[in-house]
Amino acid sequence: MxxxxxxxxxxxPRVDVTPDIEPLLRxxxxxxxxALDGMTxxxxxxxxxxxxxxxxxxxxxxxxxxxxxxxxxxxxIQKIITELNEEGMExxxxxxxxxxxxxxxxxPLFYPQVLLQYFAxxxxxxxxxxxxxxxESQFPQSIQRWKKME
Numbered sequence: 001m002x003x004x005x006x007x008x009x010x011x012x013p014r015v016d017v018t019p020d021i022e023p024l025l026r027x028x029x030x031x032x033x034x035a036l037d038g039m040t041x042x043x044x045x046x047x048x049x050x051x052x053x054x055x056x057x058x059x060x061x062x063x064x065x066x067x068x069x070x071x072x073x074x075x076x077i078q079k080i081i082t083e084l085n086e087e088g089m090e091x092x093x094x095x096x097x098x099x100x101x102x103x104x105x106x107x108p109l110f111y112p113q114v115l116l117q118y119f120a121x122x123x124x125x126x127x128x129x130x131x132x133x134x135x136e137s138q139f140p141q142s143i144q145r146w147k148k149m150e
Contacts, residue, residue: 003029005084005092009073010058010066011036014095021093031089035076036060036068047072049137056098057134067137070098081105 004025008014012034022030036044036058044066049055053069060066077094081103084092091108094100099113120129133142 001029002027002090003031003088005081005087005089006030006032006095007077007080007084007092008032008034008058008095009036009056009068009077009098010034011039011061013061014059016059016063017095028090031084031087033080033084034058035073035080036066044068054098055137056096057138058096065134070100074101078103081109 006012006014006018006021008017012032014032014034018030018032047068049067049069053071056068056070056073058066058068077100081092085106089107091110092105093110094112097113097116100111103109131142133139
């Protein structure tokens with residue numbers, strides 16, 4: 001059976017997202033991993049964003065929300081990508097719309113933000129785009145990310 005990896009910047013499983021994805025993957029197993037899997041409350045506190053950090057917001061297993069500085073998460077994501085490659089995934093999907101640097105992967109790596117931007121540009125045309133963000137601290141980075149659609 002074919003397998004696709006799914007990485008969240010929070011904790012897996014993402015029961016709020018994957019029920020919408022899994023029916024589209026007939027015959028494909030979705031293998032979920034989270035960058036915060038196994039972290040304690042103290043460890044989560046240590047990765048909270050500071051002034052000027054690129055802020056990511058995600059979900060913990062218990063359904064609560066957590067904010068983190070991207071700089072602390074990137075090495076954890078690369079480690080998961082490497083592990084998923086070694087486990088024979090056909091592709092890997094990031095379950096986050098943040099902007100990420102290039103990660104090393106032997107299989108295709110899909111970033112929703114890139115797909116969303118191309119889709120929005122094709123559909124919106126000259127109309128105004130409204131953007132929602134999970135947290136107020138993400139406003140500046142959302143404006144920067146989407147302003148090319150002005």
